[in-house]
Every structure is written in structure tokens, then in C-alpha cells.
Amino acid sequence: MFSAYLIHLLILICIYLILSLALQLAIGYTGLVNFGHIAFFGVGAYTSALLVLNGWPFWAGFLSAGILSALFGFLISWPTNKFKGDYLALATMGFSFVVYAVLLNWTDLTNGPLGIPGIPKPQILGFSFIDNSDFLVLAIGITIISYLIIKRITVSQFGKVLEAIRDDELAVKVLGKDTLKMKSYALAISAFFAGIAGSLYAHYLTYIDPSSFAIMELVPVLLIVIVGGLASLEGTILGTFLIILIPEALRFVGFSSSIVGPMRQILYALILLLILIYKPRGFYGKVDLE
Amino acid sequence: MFLQILINSLIAGAIYGLVASGFSLIYSTNKFVHFAHGATVAFSGYMLYFFFGMLGLNFGFSVILAILFAGALGILMNILVYKQLRSRRAGNAILLIASFGILILVESLILLFFGADVKTIDYIAVSRGLSFYSAIITPLQIVIIIVSVILFILLMLLMKKTRLGKAMRAVSDNKDVAEIVGISAESIYNWSFFVGSLIAGVAGVLIGLEQNLEPTMGTSLIIKGFIAAIIGGIGSAPGAILGAFLLGFAENFGIWYLPSGYKDAIAFVLLFIFLLFRPQGILGKKK
Amino acid sequence: MLKLKNLKKHFGGVKAVDNCSFEIGKGMITALIGPNGAGKSTVFNLVSGIINPDDGQIFLNGTDIANLPPETIARLGVSRLFQQSRLFKNLTVKENLLLAFDGEDTKFLKNFLGLNKVNKEKEEIIEHWLKKVELERFKNHIAGDLSYGQKRLIEIIRAIINPHSFLMLDEPVAGVNPKLRKEIAAMLLELKKSGETILLIEHDMDFTFGVADKIIVMAKGTVIAEGQPKQIRENKDVLEAYFGE
Numbered sequence: 001m002f003s004a005y006l007i008h009l010l011i012l013i014c015i016y017l018i019l020s021l022a023l024q025l026a027i028g029y030t031g032l033v034n035f036g037h038i039a040f041f042g043v044g045a046y047t048s049a050l051l052v053l054n055g056w057p058f059w060a061g062f063l064s065a066g067i068l069s070a071l072f073g074f075l076i077s078w079p080t081n082k083f084k085g086d087y088l089a090l091a092t093m094g095f096s097f098v099v100y101a102v103l104l105n106w107t108d109l110t111n112g113p114l115g116i117p118g119i120p121k122p123q124i125l126g127f128s129f130i131d132n133s134d135f136l137v138l139a140i141g142i143t144i145i146s147y148l149i150i151k152r153i154t155v156s157q158f159g160k161v162l163e164a165i166r167d168d169e170l171a172v173k174v175l176g177k178d179t180l181k182m183k184s185y186a187l188a189i190s191a192f193f194a195g196i197a198g199s200l201y202a203h204y205l206t207y208i209d210p211s212s213f214a215i216m217e218l219v220p221v222l223l224i225v226i227v228g229g230l231a232s233l234e235g236t237i238l239g240t241f242l243i244i245l246i247p248e249a250l251r252f253v254g255f256s257s258s259i260v261g262p263m264r265q266i267l268y269a270l271i272l273l274l275i276l277i278y279k280p281r282g283f284y285g286k287v288d289l290e
Numbered sequence: 291m292f293l294q295i296l297i298n299s300l301i302a303g304a305i306y307g308l309v310a311s312g313f314s315l316i317y318s319t320n321k322f323v324h325f326a327h328g329a330t331v332a333f334s335g336y337m338l339y340f341f342f343g344m345l346g347l348n349f350g351f352s353v354i355l356a357i358l359f360a361g362a363l364g365i366l367m368n369i370l371v372y373k374q375l376r377s378r379r380a381g382n383a384i385l386l387i388a389s390f391g392i393l394i395l396v397e398s399l400i401l402l403f404f405g406a407d408v409k410t411i412d413y414i415a416v417s418r419g420l421s422f423y424s425a426i427i428t429p430l431q432i433v434i435i436i437v438s439v440i441l442f443i444l445l446m447l448l449m450k451k452t453r454l455g456k457a458m459r460a461v462s463d464n465k466d467v468a469e470i471v472g473i474s475a476e477s478i479y480n481w482s483f484f485v486g487s488l489i490a491g492v493a494g495v496l497i498g499l500e501q502n503l504e505p506t507m508g509t510s511l512i513i514k515g516f517i518a519a520i521i522g523g524i525g526s527a528p529g530a531i532l533g534a535f536l537l538g539f540a541e542n543f544g545i546w547y548l549p550s551g552y553k554d555a556i557a558f559v560l561l562f563i564f565l566l567f568r569p570q571g572i573l574g575k576k577k
Numbered sequence: 578m579l580k581l582k583n584l585k586k587h588f589g590g591v592k593a594v595d596n597c598s599f600e601i602g603k604g605m606i607t608a609l610i611g612p613n614g615a616g617k618s619t620v621f622n623l624v625s626g627i628i629n630p631d632d633g634q635i636f637l638n639g640t641d642i643a644n645l646p647p648e649t650i651a652r653l654g655v656s657r658l659f660q661q662s663r664l665f666k667n668l669t670v671k672e673n674l675l676l677a678f679d680g681e682d683t684k685f686l687k688n689f690l691g692l693n694k695v696n697k698e699k700e701e702i703i704e705h706w707l708k709k710v711e712l713e714r715f716k717n718h719i720a721g722d723l724s725y726g727q728k729r730l731i732e733i734i735r736a737i738i739n740p741h742s743f744l745m746l747d748e749p750v751a752g753v754n755p756k757l758r759k760e761i762a763a764m765l766l767e768l769k770k771s772g773e774t775i776l777l778i779e780h781d782m783d784f785t786f787g788v789a790d791k792i793i794v795m796a797k798g799t800v801i802a803e804g805q806p807k808q809i810r811e812n813k814d815v816l817e818a819y820f821g822e
Contacts, residue, residue: 033383079566086323086382090516091565094558097513101558105551112551157682157693160672164665171663174625175676175739176651177683185685216509219394222387231667262401269395276388277374287667289384 007132009248014139015200017240018146020224021233022193028230028287029154030186031166033085035218036076036092039099040069040191042213044198046103046110049119049208058122058203065199066192073191077184096215103210115209122203139200146193151233153189162186163231166287219265220244223272229285238283243268294425295542301431303538304438305497307531309515310522311445312489314530316364317519318462319482322382325389326367328512329396330487334360334494335503336400339409349413357491364487365480367392373476393508401505409503434496441492442531448485449527458482462525510554517561523571532572578603578743578774579624584633586619593619594630595798601743606765606775608785611795612819617778618660620795621747625657626650637743652680656741660748660778662728666721670712670731673720674703677738706734710760726753733761737768744768746777750784762788786810794818 019041026032044065051061080091103110110116122129122138129135153159161182164172169179202208220243228239247264255263275282280289313327337359341352371388380388420427449455460468461478469475497511514537515530522533537557544556564571579601586594594616601607609617622628624635626647635643642650651657665673676682681693707713710730715723720731733749749765750758758781765775765788779785785792785806792809794802796818802809809815 079562083565086386087565087569089383089386090323091562094561094565097558098555101552101555105549105555152689156688156691157675157695158685158688160668160676161682163668164673164676167665167667168663170627170647171659171665172676173647174627174651174657174659175735176648176680178648182683216394219390226387258406259402262398265394265398266402269391269398272391273371273388273395276380276384276391277371277378280378280380280384289381289387 004132007136009244011132011136011139011204013240013244014136014143015197015204016221016224016244017143017237018193018197018200020221020228020236020240021147021150022190022197023221024225024228024230024233024236025150025153025162025193026186026190027225027289028232028285029159029166030162030183031169032183032187032190033089033289034092034187034190035089035215036095036099037190037194037221038213038215038218039096040073040194041198041201041217042099042103042210043072044069044195045202045208045213046116046198047195048199049116049202050109052120052203053116053118058120058124062122062196062199066195069195069198070188070192073187073189073194074184077180077187081180081183093215096218100210100214103213110210113209113211115207116202117207119202119206119208121206135204139204142196142200146196147233147237150189150193154233219268219272223268223275226280226285226289227271227275227282229282230289231287232282232284235282235284243271246271295546297425297427297431299535299539299542300435301427301500301538302542303535304435305493305500305511305534306514306518306537307442307534308438308489308493308496309511310518310530310534311442311527312486312493313512313515314519314524314527315445315449315458315489316482316486318525318527319458320372320479321462322372322385323389323516324367324372324483324486325386325512325516326392326396327486327490327515328508328510329393330360330363330367330490330508331494331497331511332400332503332505332508333363333396334491335411335498335507336404336409336494338495338498339404339411339503342413343409343411353495356495357488360491360494361484361488363396364483364490368480368483373479393512397505397508404503404505406505411498411503413499430496430500434500437492437496441489442527445489445527454481454485513554514557517557520569520571521560521564523574526571526573529571529573536572578638579776580634580636581620581624582634582636584620584623584635585631586616586623586628587631592798594623597633597795597799599793599800599803601774601776602791603774604769604772605790606769606777606788607791607793608789609776609778609793609795610780610782610785611801614797615795615818616798617795618747619798621657621745621778624650625655625745651739654740654742656736656739656744658732658736658744658746658749660751662725662732664720664728664732664735666719668720669717670707670720670723671703671716673731674706674735674738675699677735678702679740702738706738709764710734726757729753730757730761733764742774744773744775746775748778748780750779750781758784 023037026034047068048061048065051064052058076092076095080088083091104112121135129138161172161177165179165182172179224239224243225236227242228235247267250260250263309331313324316324316327334356337356338352341347341355342349371392372385375385375388420429449459457473457478460473461475465475518534518537519530521536522531523529537560540560541553541556545553582598584594584597597616597620611617623630626645629644634641637653637655642653675695678699682688687693704713707716712727712730720728736744750761762784769775789806792804792806793800794809794815801814801818802812
């Protein structure tokens with residue numbers, strides 16, 4: 001019999017895996033250092049929560065979360081088209097902050113810092129996923145489908161063009177390909193999956209507030225992608241398990257709960273710095289971060 | 291009303307300028323975004339609290355210690371992290387990500403040792419504002435503006451007139467040529483972190499006195515400082531200061547019309563506009 | 578085929594290209610030579626659309642392409658080799674070449690539904706070219722791992738596979754060993770025989786005089802001489818440009 005704690009962890013792993021695979025597509029495969037990724041997560045969570053609370057069926061809220069996030073992803077690729085590396089990171093980080101500010105201040109829509117409580121658990125065709133073990137099955141299903149879709153993209157010729165853009169965008173243009181279009185597709189797809197991860201998150205926790213979507217929440221996701229290795233989906237899976245599970249070990253060392261929070265952050269920061277210095281390709285990375 | 295906003299803008303500009311100028315110095319010499327600069331500012335404020343508020347040392351002495359410790363932290367960050375990455379030919383994106391790592395590490399350590407609750411430094415006890423025509427300004431705020439102006443002048447003198455300043459500009463222009471004429475780039479990097487972080491130390495002390503201390507203050511400050519540096523012209527100390535005052539004005543006049551919660555969003559919209567249309571900033575040169 | 582008219586491009590105070598005009602005939606190999614800083618690479622960048630001219634026109638088969646983006650110009654038939662290596666270093670040699678064939682790989686739905694599989698024809702063309710340059714055993718190697726000369730060959734092949742009516746090669750043999758140089762020269766002559774139009778920039782004079790039908794000499798941003806290799810060799814202005822007064 002699985003303990004409730006283990007089920008909770010596995011659900012978190014599913015959500016973060018989808019979120020990280022999405023970021024991997026943007027950074028590892030297309031070379032887009034998108035620090036605005038958490039904004040897509042937040043847009044997805046709030047969209048799904050608000051729609052379902054307004055009577056929409058779960059699957060509609062779920063898909064809308066993905067689609068609306070994808071639209072944002074598509075739109076943001078245009079003004080940031082000429083930005084590279086750190087400039088792109090900082091511009092997209094700015095986008096993250098604007099979204100955060102909107103979530104915090106547009107109280108009529110989002111209820112501001114008070115957040116949105118009472119988000120219903122998913123209900124599909126009359127079946128309610130109220131038990132966490134049922135939710136886990138749903139989450140695993142969605143995660144597997146997401147993985148298969150993203151894998152499919154990376155293996156196809158379309159995925160190879162994305163990788164070529166990462167390696168040398170100008171050379172891709174000179175081969176007659178519209179790189180702006182390709183990058184906007186990449187960001188849109190990446191945002192789509194971040195959005196549906198957000199939907200799962202909202203309907204699992206049943207309560208969301210802007211603090212879950214602040215810029216610092218990007219750190220574990222970025223860490224997963226880097227630790228697992230750029231341009232490796234298998235690495236992302238491994239990275240997710242490691243990054244979600246390792247801090248949980250802290251609970252068993254006997255730290256009080258007020259210390260677990262900062263200890264977790266310290267652990268993440270140390271792992272990040274050590275990996276960047278000593279093993280920048282992570283476990284299965286095939287590519288260097290520029 | 292207008293005068294109050296003007297004064298608030300000046301104070302905000304002075305504070306952002308203190309953060310932005312040190313950051314800009316480090317950026318222009320090292321050529322990457324040292325986001326962890328905000329952590330140095332926070333660290334300095336907490337050090338003042340530690341020496342003065344917790345250990346009860348003399349105030350002036352505590353201030354000096356806090357500023358020196360900040361300078362030392364800057365050098366430590368460079369030696370322990372950035373130097374290692376540079377020797378492995380890390381690109382700017384990696385250095386930026388690493389700087390986030392350092393920022394989180396320092397902030398979390400502060401959180402661990404000092405707790406999440408807001409701390410105050412009780413030196414200049416709740417200052418009664420002085421009336422200046424129809425506006426109110428406190429003595430501390432006047433001090434902030436004066437100190438920042440003095441510091442800016444000192445910084446400009448350093449960069450233009452001293453050997454160190456010239457060496458930093460040489461490394462900033464062309465590191466390889468600078469090394470050929472005998473300047474050790476490594477040592478200049480350390481110096482830039484030291485001086486930049488000292489300025490951050492001053493910022494931390496003043497901000498710690500003016501606003502209260504909380505562990506994530508560094509993040510918000512460096513974001514504003516960074517945006518100010520971009521607007522004014524990153525890589526140029528006068529640019530950073532100009533950008534800081536512009537940002538201060540834009541924010542304070544902006545929230546005259548918008549709900550105050552959107553203050554931070556104003557900064558980001560400005561960032562976006564500049565990155566799109568004039569990425570080199572107002573005073574910057576096109577790369 | 579290609580006609581430049583009064584082309585001008587200044588970078589601040591530097592007159593990289595200034596009142597530059599010349600014509601490239603079809604089915605010929607034309608070489609663009611000149612001392613460093615003459616503006617040759619700038620002309621290449623202007624023609625392939627990587628930068629836009631301040632003034633002047635660039636006609637490709639009658640159409641003015643002066644301000645079009647690089648991907649559009651590429652689709653109008655211009656294929657380009659860069660001076661510095663621009664291979665996709667994390668992809669295999671085969672993957673590098675597959676990207677050159679057509680634009681089908683940019684269609685998301687088609688690729689996702691599995692309707693753009695790598696077909697036999699493309700594989701055969703790749704085999705053919707790799708065999709020609711004796712690199713077939715590197716087909717599945719990561720491109721970044723190849724030696725400089727090998728990379729150069731792959732990039733030339735990539736430019737050739739890319740559908741084109743006009744081939745621009747910027748220093749195809751720079752830094753390449755003499756044996757390979759001869760092979761590349763032979764390849765270019767073969768391409769010309771099959772009707773290709775080639776414009777190249779080169780500093781290796783033996784190589785250039787060995788393949789070019791016509792030579793255009795640039796200095797200080799403009800054309801100072803053009804003609805057949807024999808004429809150019811004896812041209813006073815050209816010698817002056819290279820060796821000074």
C-alpha cells in the first residue's frame with residue numbers, strides 16, 4: 001500500500017516533469033534561454049482554475065490553459081527574436097515579472113495575494129479524481145502523453161531544425177528557413193505544456209496564489225534541465241526525480257519546518273553552482289549551454 | 291503633491307543609483323550580469339544589524355565593518371564561482387545563471403541565520419519628517435541623497451583619474467591588449483568586485499536604515515538596479531546613475547495614475563522598451 | 578545572373594563598400610579578390626541579405642533583392658558558404674546535410690504526423706557526395722568532432738545540396754591542405770560543367786587562377802579592375818592595391 005506521502009511526491013514529480021520537458025524543448029533543443037517559463041505555468045494554473053470554477057468542464061479548462069499559455073509563448077517570441085543568451089534570459093525574466101505583477105494586482109480577476117481557493121478536483125465523464133491515488137493515475141497518463149509528444153517532436157526533422165537554430169541560427173536562415181516562425185512554434189509548444197502542467201497543479205492543490213509563480217520558482221525547473229543535461233529527455237526524467245526527491249531527505253534529518261524551506265533553497269543553489277562549475281553537461285547532456 | 295512625488299523620485303533614484311553604479315562597474319569590467327550584486331546589498335544591511343543591533347558595537351564602527359564585509363563578499367563570489375567558470379570558458383548565459391545561484395544561496399543563508407521576520411536598525415529613531423514647502427522629507431533621506439551624490443562623484447573620479455580606474459577601463463575595452471601592457475586581468479576583476487561591492491555595502495547600510503531588512507530585499511533591489519543600468523547605458527557609471535533617477539521618476543509619477551501595486555511592472559515595461567529599441571541605453575555606445 | 582549597382586555600405590566612419598558595381602554572368606566561375614578590408618565579405622553579406630545596404634541595388638535575375646531577409650534570398654536561389662565555420666556542431670554530418678534539401682522540415686504538423694520521413698533519394702544524394710570527398714564513414718559522426726578541413730568539405734556539400742541557382746563561396750579553401758585544395762578545385766570545375774554559376778572569394782591565388790573564368794578585383798570598397806585571369810595578373814592597379822605604391 002503506497003503511503004499518501006509517496007503518492008504526493010509522485011504527483012509533484014509528474015507536474016515538474018511536464019514543466020521541465022517543456023523548458024528542455026526551449027533551452028536544450030532550440031537554445032532559447034526562457035526565464036519567463038514560470039509565467040506560462042502561472043497563466044495555465046489560473047486559466048484552468050478560473051474557467052472550471054465558472055462551470056467549464058475540466059478537460060476544457062485543461063486544454064484552454066495550454067492554449068492560452070501557448071498563445072503567450074507565441075507572442076513573446078516576436079519582440080525577443082533578436083535577443084540571445086543572457087539578454088533573452090533577462091527580457092523573458094521581465095515578462096515573468098509583469099505576469100506576476102498582474103496576478104498580484106488584478107484582484108478582480110485573480111483575487112490578488114489572497115489567491116483562489118476551492119479549485120475542484122478534475123472530473124472527467126462523471127468520474128471525480130478526488131482520491132490522490134486516482135489523481136496520480138491521471139497525472140501519470142498526462143505525463144506519458146506529454147513525454148511522447150515532445151519526444152516525437154525532437155526526433156522528427158522539425159526537431160532537427162530547432163537544434164540547428166540552437167547551434168547556428170544564421171546558417172539556418174541561409175538555408176532558406178524562417179527561423180522566427182520556428183522559434184515561435186518552439187516557445188508556443190513549450191508554453192503549452194507549461195500551461196497544462198499549471199492546470200494539473202491548480203487542480204491538485206485546489207488552492208493557488210501568485211507566490212507559486214514568482215521568478216524564483218524557476219530555479220528547480222532550470223536545475224532539473226541542467227542537472228539532467230541539455231537536449232536529453234532521459235536526463236530530464238532523471239533530473240526531475242533527483243531534484244524533487246533530494247530535498248525531501250531533509251525532512252528526515254530532523255530539521256524543523258522553518259529550516260527546511262531555506263535549506264532546500266541552499267541545497268538547490270549549491271547543486272546549481274557545483275554542476276555549472278564541475279559538470280556543466282549534467283548527466284546526459286549532449287550540448288553545452290552557450 | 292507634485293513636489294512630494296519629485297522628492298520621492300529623488301530618493302528612489304538615489305537608492306537605485308547606489309545599487310546600479312556598483313553593478314554597472316562590475317558589468318563593464320567583467321562583461322557579464324552579476325545578479326548576485328543584490329545579495330551583497332542585503333548582506334551589508336544584515337551585517338550592520340548584526341554588529342550594531344545584535345552585538346551592540348559602536349554605530350560608526352558597525353557601518354564600516356558592514357561595508358568592508360560587503361566588499362569582501364564580492365571578492366569571494368568572484369574567486370569561488372566566477373573565476374572557476376571563466377577558466378572553463380563559460381558563456382554569458384552560464385555566468386548569469388550562476389549569479390542567480392549565488393543570489394539564492396546568500397539570501398537563503400541570511401534567511402536561515404536571521405529569520406524571515408522583518409528587522410529594523412534602531413539608530414535614527416522614527417524620524418519625523420521635515421517639511422519642505424508642501425512636501426515631507428526625513429533627515430535620513432536627505433543623507434541618502436547627499437551620500438549617493440558624493441559616492442557618484444568619487445566613483446567618477448576613480449574611473450577617470452586613478453590608475454586603478456584606468457586599468458579597469460582598459461580591461462573593459464580589451465582584456466587581451468590590457469594584459470599585454472602588463473595589467474593582470476584577474477587582479478582587476480577582483481578589484482572591480484571589491485569596489486563595486488563596497489558601493490553595494492554603502493547602499494545596504496543606507497537602505498537598511500531607511501527601509502526595513504528582509505531576506506529577499508536583495509532580489510528586488512538588483513532588479514531595479516539592473517533595469518536602471520540598462521536604461522541609462524549599461525557599462526557606463528554615469529549612465530547607471532542617470533537611468534536610476536529616470537527609473538525613480540517614472541515609477542513615482544507612474545503610480546500617480548496607476549494602482550501602486552503595478553510599480554514594479556512599470557520598471558519591466560521600461561526594460562522591455564529599451565531592450566527592443568535602444569538596448570545600449572541612453573548613454574551607452576552601440577556594440 | 579547577379580548585378581550590383583552603386584552599392585554602398587558604411588559602418589560609422591568606415592566605408593566598407595562604396596559605389597560598388599559589377600555583374601556576374603551565368604554558368605561561369607567568377608572570383609572576387611582584393612586585399613583585406615576591400616569589402617569582399619561585406620558584399621557577400623549584402624547579397625545574401627545578412628545586412629542591408631545604405632544605398633544601391635542588387636539584382637538577382639532581374640529582381641532587386643537589396644533589402645530582403647536572408648531566408649527569402651536563399652529561397653530565391655542563393656546558396657552561401659561562410660568564411661568561418663557554421664556547421665551545426667551538435668548534429669551529425671548526415672543531419673547537417675538533411676537540413677539543406679528543402680523547407681519541408683519547418684512544417685510542424687506534417688512532421689509531427691510522420692509525413693516527412695527521410696526518404697531514400699535524400700540518403701542516396703548524401704551518400705554520393707560523402708563518397709566523393711571520401712568522408713562516408715563520418716556520416717553519423719557529430720559534425721563538431723571533425724577536423725577543420727573535413728568540416729569545410731561538409732559545409733561546401735551542404736551549400737551545394739541546398740537548392741540554388743547561384744552559389745557563393747567565401748574562402749572555400751582557407752586553411753585547407755594542398756591535396757584537399759585540388760579536390761575542391763576539381764569539384765568546382767565539375768559543378769561549372771553541369772551549368773552552375775559560382776561566385777567565390779579567395780586569397781589563394783593559385784587556386785583562384787586555376788578555377789576562375791573571370792576575376793573582379795576590389796579595393797577600398799569598390800571595383801578597381803575586372804577581366805580574365807591573365808589580364809588581371811598584369812594589371813598595374815591590381816598590383817598597386819595589393820603591394821602598395
